[in-house]
Amino acid sequence: MKLNLTRDPDLTKRIVKMHKQDIKKFISSPDTKFVNVKCPACGSSKMTFSFEKNAFKFSKCENCETLFINPRPDIESLERFYNQASCHDLWYNEVMKKSEGYRLKQIFIPRVKRIISLCKKHKADFGTLLDIGAGNGILAEEMMARHAFKRVVALEMSKVCCDECRKKGIETIESPVENVSMKNVSVITAFELLEHIYAPEGLLKTCHGILKKNGLLILTTPNIKGFDLLTLGKLSNNIAGPNHLNYFNPKSLEIILEKAGFSVLEILTPGKLDAEIVRSKILSGEYKVDGNPFLKEVLIDNWDGLHEAFQDFLSKNRLSSHLWAVAIKK
Numbered sequence: 001m002k003l004n005l006t007r008d009p010d011l012t013k014r015i016v017k018m019h020k021q022d023i024k025k026f027i028s029s030p031d032t033k034f035v036n037v038k039c040p041a042c043g044s045s046k047m048t049f050s051f052e053k054n055a056f057k058f059s060k061c062e063n064c065e066t067l068f069i070n071p072r073p074d075i076e077s078l079e080r081f082y083n084q085a086s087c088h089d090l091w092y093n094e095v096m097k098k099s100e101g102y103r104l105k106q107i108f109i110p111r112v113k114r115i116i117s118l119c120k121k122h123k124a125d126f127g128t129l130l131d132i133g134a135g136n137g138i139l140a141e142e143m144m145a146r147h148a149f150k151r152v153v154a155l156e157m158s159k160v161c162c163d164e165c166r167k168k169g170i171e172t173i174e175s176p177v178e179n180v181s182m183k184n185v186s187v188i189t190a191f192e193l194l195e196h197i198y199a200p201e202g203l204l205k206t207c208h209g210i211l212k213k214n215g216l217l218i219l220t221t222p223n224i225k226g227f228d229l230l231t232l233g234k235l236s237n238n239i240a241g242p243n244h245l246n247y248f249n250p251k252s253l254e255i256i257l258e259k260a261g262f263s264v265l266e267i268l269t270p271g272k273l274d275a276e277i278v279r280s281k282i283l284s285g286e287y288k289v290d291g292n293p294f295l296k297e298v299l300i301d302n303w304d305g306l307h308e309a310f311q312d313f314l315s316k317n318r319l320s321s322h323l324w325a326v327a328i329k330k
Contacts, residue, residue, distance in 0.1 A: 042066070129151070137156075154170045195247065227321060228274040269319065274314050
């Protein structure tokens with residue numbers, strides 16, 4: 001999978017520009033309220049200011065090293081931003097819909113295969129799978145096509161996405177997860193969701209209540225200790241408030257899962273794009289590497305010979321920014 005095939009550079013610039021305009025409008029609104037929070041992972045009040053980006057302040061927990069926005073918009077303000085921000089429509093119409101075929105092949109089919117493999121490995125029941133934050137249902141549709149689970153349900157808050165899911169014949173619930181009445185679910189999946197949630201521990205506790213005994217929760221979220229996020233910091237396109245509020249790492253993700261009642265079975269980082277993301281920032285001139293001869297050698301001077309082995313090293317040693325967790329309800 002290549003970075004330049006997953007996202008058009010010119011379109012990315014348009015989205016970033018529109019996102020900044022949305023943020024400016026959001027910040028200046030008298031209806032936008034900010035609140036101070038403790039670490040979303042471990043609950044510690046000991047934190048250090050890290051940096052400010054687009055008017056949002058990021059702090060790092062001194063205990064578990066989670067990076068998070070603090071102070072952050074309150075829940076009502078966040079809901080208004082998601083409903084009104086014009087960049088989200090551009091993202092959905094120009095990226096999500098138009099790249100669906102490519103993303104199915106490169107992202108979702110491998111993801112579904114990994115889910116099934118993890119479920120078999122950890123002896124999950126293949127009864128009901130609930131996909132939280134299902135988007136337009138690519139994962140749910142592919143999972144249904146494989147007949148691995150007796151029932152597949154998509155949970156999504158966006159009406160547009162829910163309509164797309166229903167068109168694909170997917171059983172769909174249009175609701176926040178906190179209002180779901182389902183019980184005894186075998187497996188819950190939640191991909192690229194936890195970083196968006198105002199109070200992630202509450203969401204995880206809700207998932208715990210929905211699952212049956214020995215049910216699995218499989219989720220992904222950015223790893224702030226992954227190579228590209230750790231290297232680029234505020235220069236990373238991934239770090240963008242208020243969309244992303246929380247940046248966990250393997251240690252802090254395990255802490256919050258255990259606080260929510262889960263036992264962690266597996267933490268892994270099977271990412272493939274870390275090195276290429278940093279390389280693209282170097283080539284664009286946004287990130288200077290002249291003072292780092294190692295990165296210059298790996299990412300520029302000997303890219304063809306080294307980058308695959310380097311990325312494989314990152315993935316195998318929990319150093320990729322693409323973080324997976326598998327947890328069980330005991």
